Amino acid sequence: MVASQKWPIRVIVTDCDIRRISLDQKPSNLESLLDHLKVKLALPYDFKLQFEDPLFNNALCNLTDVSELPDRATLKILSLESPSSISSALSSPSTSDTEILYTSEEKYQMMRPDSWPSAFDIPEFSVDVNFRLRQGDLAYMKDGTRMDVSRDMKHVILERLAETMYKYTAYPTEEHCREVSSALIAKHPCLKQAGSPTGYCGWKNSIKFKMGNFRTKVRRSGMADVTANGNKRQRDFPEGEPSCSNIKRPKRSETNFLPNFPDGQNANTLESVRRQLESEAKKRLPDSTDVKKMMDQTFSLRRKEIVEEQPSVMMERWPALFTESQVFAEFYRVASKNLKKDFYEALDHHTTRLIDLFRKGVVGQSLGHLLQPINSQVSVSDSSLLPLYGSVLDSDTADDFTQVPVGVLNVMTSDMPPLISSVAVIVEGNLVMDDIPTTSQALCLLFGLICALHLDYPKGMKNTFEFIQKILLNIGQQKLSPKLQTLKNALLG
Structure with a gap:
């Protein structure tokens, strides 16, 4: 029988962590009790329960039915996961049902190794929820019966989905939420919603709102990628910026957009490393091993400056960043992709077809249009510098590039016909x-720098860089403009 008043219980989480908590009422079944305890105790793992049985002098027995519990019960948590995977999560007790705790080492180790997957894999839920879903799926396959999902069960499902999504991005798009909700009902068809044309519209909206709540929780733990947007205008911050103003989030699905500082480090200690790095990088023959080590170590400081302060090109502070090896290394830190390998493999694969398209047909005209000079050109000697491509004679040394947002500059010889002697990259003039x-x-290096420096694609070249990003490198959401979609169809046709 369900109690009409609060139900106090004593819970042994570990031998050194014994808590007294109160539930609003005694749950009606074991699954509901497990869900309540996982939320109330903020336990990030699955577990089973034992209880002190008064029939056997309070010896511990496995709990199989809530009706076996006395009015004032003592429960013991038995984890179903390995001790090493949960030790840090249990290092400090908490009775909050809305707080997610991460140690400083965990925060740094949450550097994301992978970008958003091409097919989202629905995670496993708690043992009891998985059991109920299996039973629901069997009933659905038998007679099409949809599951009546309880509030507690829905909370567990959404919380687990949010945790998994956060491993890829803190700010999933509408398309991300659609993919997850679609994958959810594909794996568990009993969760299809009546009255929804897709069967998952309600789940998509719930996932979107749950991610907002989840960001609030991890913000309290100090995760940098969400704390950067933590002081927007709201009841607690009436003087803050509007909630929709200048939200700092990945532009191109960067996996490590704004990581936390390494364990035991802060802005001051990393600034000291940065000064050593600057000194080493300016040597005539810098030690590449030391440079890479210090660039790895100061990555979080660099991203904080780039994302939050949005400075102009930082050649003085970070000279090592503007070397070929570190452009590629930084791109891997930010996007978890091998830029050099992926770019050249895609170029090799598509070049022949691109040349054919460039020479003929409507698609060729569209592609040619992308590479035509933009209206606003900058005069450079006897030729012009396009916002993407341009050329100067190698004897010209005092050219003005201040109005060029980004550019690839061919340096030509004075021969007739002239030949390319070298190529340069221009960023922000x-x-x-x-x-x-x-x-x-x-x-390739220019694209890497745009991502490393968190720059917008210049308006006149948005299609060109989105072609590199989405078609050549397969980064981010694949929603394309009509021109690029036509080009992609032609390339793959």
Whole structure:
């Protein structure tokens, strides 16, 4: 029988962590009790329960039915996971049902190794929820009966989905939420919702709102990628910026958009490492091993400056970033992808077809249009510098690039016909890399710098860079403009 008043219980989480909590009422079944305890105790793992049985002098027995519990029960948590995977989560007790705790080492180790998957894999839930879903799926396959999902069960499902989604991104898009909800009812068809044309509209909206709540929880643990947006205008921050103002989030599905500082480090200690890195990078022959080690170590400081302060090109503070090896290394830190390998493999795969399309047909005209000079050009000697491609004679040394947002500059010889002697990269009016052997390599490095420096694609070249990002490198959501979709269809046709 369900009690009409609060139900106090004593819970042995570990030998050193014994808590007294109260539930609003005695749950009607074991599954509901497990769900309540997982939320109330903020336990990030699955477990079973034992209880002190008064019939046997309070010896511990496995709990199989809530009706066996006395009015003032003592329960013991038995984890179903390995001790090593939960030790840090239990290092400090908490009675909050809305707080997620991470140690400083866990925060740093939550560097995301993978980008959003092409097919989202629905995680396993708690033992009892998995059992109920299996029973529901069997009933659905037998006679089409949809499951009546309880509030507690829905909470567990959404919380687990949010945890899994956060491993890929803190700010999932509408399309991400659609993919997850679609995958959920594909794996568990008993969760299809009546009256929804897709069967998952309600789940999609619930997932979207749950991610907002989940960000609030991890923000309290100090996760940098969400604390950066923590002081927006709300009841607790009436003087803050509007909630929709300048939200700092990945532009191109970057996996490690704004990571936490390494364990035991802060802005001051990392600034000291940065100064050593700057000194080493400016040597005539810097030690590449030391440079890489210090670039790895200061990655979180660099991302904090780039994302939160949005400075102009930082060649003075981070000279090592503007070298070929570190452009590729930084891209891997940010996006978890091998830019050089993926770019050239895609280029090799598509070049022949691109040349064919460029030479003929409507698609060729569209592609040619992408590479035509933009209206606003900058005069450079006897030629012009396009916002993407341009050329100067190698004797010209005082050219003005201040109005060029990004560019690949071919340095030509004075021969007739002229030949390319080297290629340079321009970012925000600054010539940041030169003596690059080929134009394709310069374009690859330019794309890497745009991502590393968190720059917007210039308006006149948005299609060009989205072609590189979404078609060549397969990064981010694959929703394309009509022009690029037509090009992609032609390439793959």
